[in-house]
Amino acid sequence: MTPHSPAPLISLTWTDHITGRKGYLVVDRLVRGVSSGGLRMREGCTLDEVAGLARGMTMKEALHFDADDARARYIPLGGAKGGIDCDPREPEANGVLVRYLRAVRPYVESVWTTGEDLGLTQDLVDRAAAEAGLVSSVQAVFPLLDDEAAARRRLADAFAVTVDGIGMDELVGGCGVAESALAALDRAGMAHRDARVSVQGLGTMGGATARFLSRAGLRVVAIADVKGTIANPAGLDVEALLAARDAYGTVDRSALREGDHELSADAWLTTDAEVLVPAAVSYAVDGVNQAWIQARWVVEAANMPVLPEAEALLAARGITVLPDVVVNSGTNAWWWWTLFGDIGADAEEAFGHTRRAMRALIDLMLARAEADGCTPREAAHAIVADRLPVMAERFGWYAR
Numbered sequence: 001m002t003p004h005s006p007a008p009l010i011s012l013t014w015t016d017h018i019t020g021r022k023g024y025l026v027v028d029r030l031v032r033g034v035s036s037g038g039l040r041m042r043e044g045c046t047l048d049e050v051a052g053l054a055r056g057m058t059m060k061e062a063l064h065f066d067a068d069d070a071r072a073r074y075i076p077l078g079g080a081k082g083g084i085d086c087d088p089r090e091p092e093a094n095g096v097l098v099r100y101l102r103a104v105r106p107y108v109e110s111v112w113t114t115g116e117d118l119g120l121t122q123d124l125v126d127r128a129a130a131e132a133g134l135v136s137s138v139q140a141v142f143p144l145l146d147d148e149a150a151a152r153r154r155l156a157d158a159f160a161v162t163v164d165g166i167g168m169d170e171l172v173g174g175c176g177v178a179e180s181a182l183a184a185l186d187r188a189g190m191a192h193r194d195a196r197v198s199v200q201g202l203g204t205m206g207g208a209t210a211r212f213l214s215r216a217g218l219r220v221v222a223i224a225d226v227k228g229t230i231a232n233p234a235g236l237d238v239e240a241l242l243a244a245r246d247a248y249g250t251v252d253r254s255a256l257r258e259g260d261h262e263l264s265a266d267a268w269l270t271t272d273a274e275v276l277v278p279a280a281v282s283y284a285v286d287g288v289n290q291a292w293i294q295a296r297w298v299v300e301a302a303n304m305p306v307l308p309e310a311e312a313l314l315a316a317r318g319i320t321v322l323p324d325v326v327v328n329s330g331t332n333a334w335w336w337w338t339l340f341g342d343i344g345a346d347a348e349e350a351f352g353h354t355r356r357a358m359r360a361l362i363d364l365m366l367a368r369a370e371a372d373g374c375t376p377r378e379a380a381h382a383i384v385a386d387r388l389p390v391m392a393e394r395f396g397w398y399a400r
Contacts, residue, residue: 008026008027008028008029008051008054008055009027009028009029009030009078010025010026010027010080010107010111011024011025011026011027011047011051012024012025012026012104013047014100014103014104016096016099016100017099018095018096018099019086019092019095019096021084021085021086021092021096022045022084022085023082023083023084023085023096023100023103023104024045024046024047024050024082024083024084024085025050025080025081025082025104025107025112026047026050026051026053026054026080026081026082027054027078027079027080027107027111027112028051028054028055028057028058028078028079028080028081029058029078029079029397030077030078030111030397030398031061031075031076031077031078031391031392031395031396031397032075032077032144032395032396032398033110033111033397033398034077034078034111034112034113034140034141034144035054035057035077035078035079035080035111035112035113035140036057036061036077036078036079036080036112036113036114036141036332036335036336037053037054037057037079037080037081037082037112037113037114037332038081038082038114038115038116038117038120038332039081039082039083039084039114039115039116039117039120039125039137040053040081040082040083040084040117040118040119040120041083041084041086041087041088041093041096041097041118041119041120042083042084042085042086042087042088042118042119042281043085043086043087044085045083045084045085045086046083046085047083049083049282049304050081050082050083051081052304053081053083053303053304054079054080054081055079056079056081056303056304056324056325057078057079057080057081057332058078058079058384058388059079059325059380059381059384060079060325060326060329060332060333061076061077061078061079061332062076062383062384062387062388062391063325063326063329063361063380063383063384063387064076064329064333064336064357064361065387065390065391067387067390067394072342073146073340073341073342074333074336074337074339074340074342075144075340075395076336076391077113077141077336078397080111080112080113080114081117082100082104082112082114082117084096084097084100087119088119088120088124089248094124094128097120097124097125097128098128098131098132099132101128101129101131101132101134102132102133105132105133105134108129108134108137108139108140109134109135109139109140110140111140112140113137113138113139113140113141114137114138115137115138115335116169116204118281118302118303121204121247122159122169125137136152138155138335138339141339145339145340146341150341151339151340151341152339154338154339154341154344154345155335155338155339155345157345158338158344158345158350160345161345161346161347161350163347164239166207166208166211166242168334168347168350169331169334170204170207170208171208171211171212171347171351172208172330172331172334172350172351172354173204173205173208173209173301173328173330173331173334174204174205174206174207174208174209174210174211174212174301175208175212175330175350175351175354175355175358176327176328176329176330176331176333176354176355176357176358177205177208177209177212177277177279177299177301177327177328177330178208178209178212178213178216179212179330179354179355179358179359179362180299180322180326180327180358180359180361180362181197181213181218181275181277181297181299181322182213182216182359183358183359183362183363183366184297184299184320184322184362184366185274185275185297187363187366188296190274192216192217192218193217193218193219194274195218195219195273195274195275196218196219196220196221196271196272196273196274196275197210197213197214197218197219197220197221197222197273197274197275197276197277198220198221198222198223198224198268198269198271198273198275198276198277198295199220199222199223199224199268199277199279199301200224200268200269200277200278200279200280200281200284200302200305201224201225201249201278201279201280201281201301201302202223202224202225202241202242202245202249202250202251203248203249203279203280204249205279205301205302205328205331206223206249206277206279206280206301207242207245207249209277209279209301210223210238210241210242210277211238211239211242213275213277214238214239218275219234219235220235220236220238221233221234221235221236221271221272221273222236222263222267222268222271222273223236223238223241223251223268224265224266224267224268224280225245225249225250225251226248226249226250226265227250227251227253227262227265228262228263228264228265228267229262229263229264229265229266229267229268229271230251230256230260230261230262230263231260231261231263231267231271232257232259232260232261233272234259236260237257240255240257241255243255249280266289266292269285269289269292269293270292270293270294272294273294273295274295274296274297275295275296275297275299276293276295276297276298276299277298277299277301278298278300278301278302278305278306279301279302279305280302280305281302281305282302282303282304282305283304283305283307284302284305284306285298285305285306285307285310285314286307286309286310287307287309287310287313289310290306290310290313290314291313293314293319295319296319296320297319297320297321297322298314298319298320298321298322299322299327300321300322300323300324300327300328301324301327301328302324302328303324303328304324305324306321311375311377315375320376321375321376321377322362322376323376323377323380325377325380325384326358326361326362326365326376326380327358329358329361330354330357330358333354333357334350334353334354337350337353338350364383365379365380365383366379368382368383
């Protein structure tokens with residue numbers, strides 16, 4: 001069962017004439033003539049990776065479509081993704097980003113709404129988009145808005161909201177990931193205080209997820225960054241580690257407390273914990289290192305962190321993978337809930353809406369998996385397969 005077109009609608013490769021760096025854009029599907037998906041920048045990014053992420057965005061959008069909710073202003077879009085093969089920390093990175101956006105400007109203006117993703121903050125994307133001559137990185141959706149000026153003010157106000165020093169654009173994704181994990185624990189009857197968590201990555205998604213899970217009463221016992229794994233069986237001080245991280249999510253080791261230990265980079269996989277959260281890079285769990293995992297749940301905060309072979313082996317061992325297409329979809333949905341006016345620029349309203357939406361999706365997916373005797377990912381695909389034809393019939397691919 002394939003919940004998307006067998007080949008993407010648009011697939012292109014760009015070569016920077018100055019550095020030779022490659023960039024990619026894949027539009028998997030359009031709804032009402034528009035698609036949605038972030039722009040990532042990382043060394044080694046490939047066209048196949050971007051195509052897989054674009055297909056995932058088609059699924060994420062469809063999963064947030066409720067055909068029976070007449071009150072919803074946000075109508076999900078199609079799926080797309082952009083990627084640039086460059087280390088964002090390189091001195092040349094910003095120039096590459098600007099030239100890439102200039103090259104794909106016609107797509108951003110007409111069919112592709114984009115924003116921050118791995119390696120890029122929204123501020124970087126916004127500044128590069130302005131330098132490339134774009135009005136906004138999401139301007140393709142403006143014709144679908146009832147009041148463009150009000151919508152843009154609402155989104156700008158939402159991005160200006162901070163909670164304990166962290167912006168809403170960072171926090172809402174972690175809120176969704178955390179609620180996904182909590183929903184799974186609740187369905188299994190496990191008390192939050194009895195659950196230990198290991199997180200790979202303390203960047204945008206991993207940091208926010210660790211904060212929300214810790215505040216929900218779970219014990220975060222391991223966090224990995226590029227320097228290695230920080231662990232403490234008694235529980236880490238998540239707030240102190242967040243305060244001590246740099247822009248890339250790397251923790252200043254001088255902030256470690258007595259009882260905190262520095263372990264190897266892959267020790268987060270072997271940590272004794274009930275919940276494992278890969279929140280850093282794609283392809284982190286493969287057919288070999290999956291054997292080290294003893295957690296009960298793997299909650300995919302990153303995009304495509306568990307390879308298909310590894311997921312099958314984990315399932316055979318009774319370990320449940322909560323898939324990225326559901327778990328980390330909250331950030332994208334928050335953008336559109338805010339822009340279309342389903343929620344305002346208010347933190348508690350955003351968190352409440354995100355929690356309700358994510359818990360409903362997780363419950364629906366897990367109930368479908370139990371009924372069909374399949375994995376949660378297969379259940380998510382089945383839900384998407386049900387919804388895409390309804391979206392196509394009701395809204396069309398190309399109609400404005």
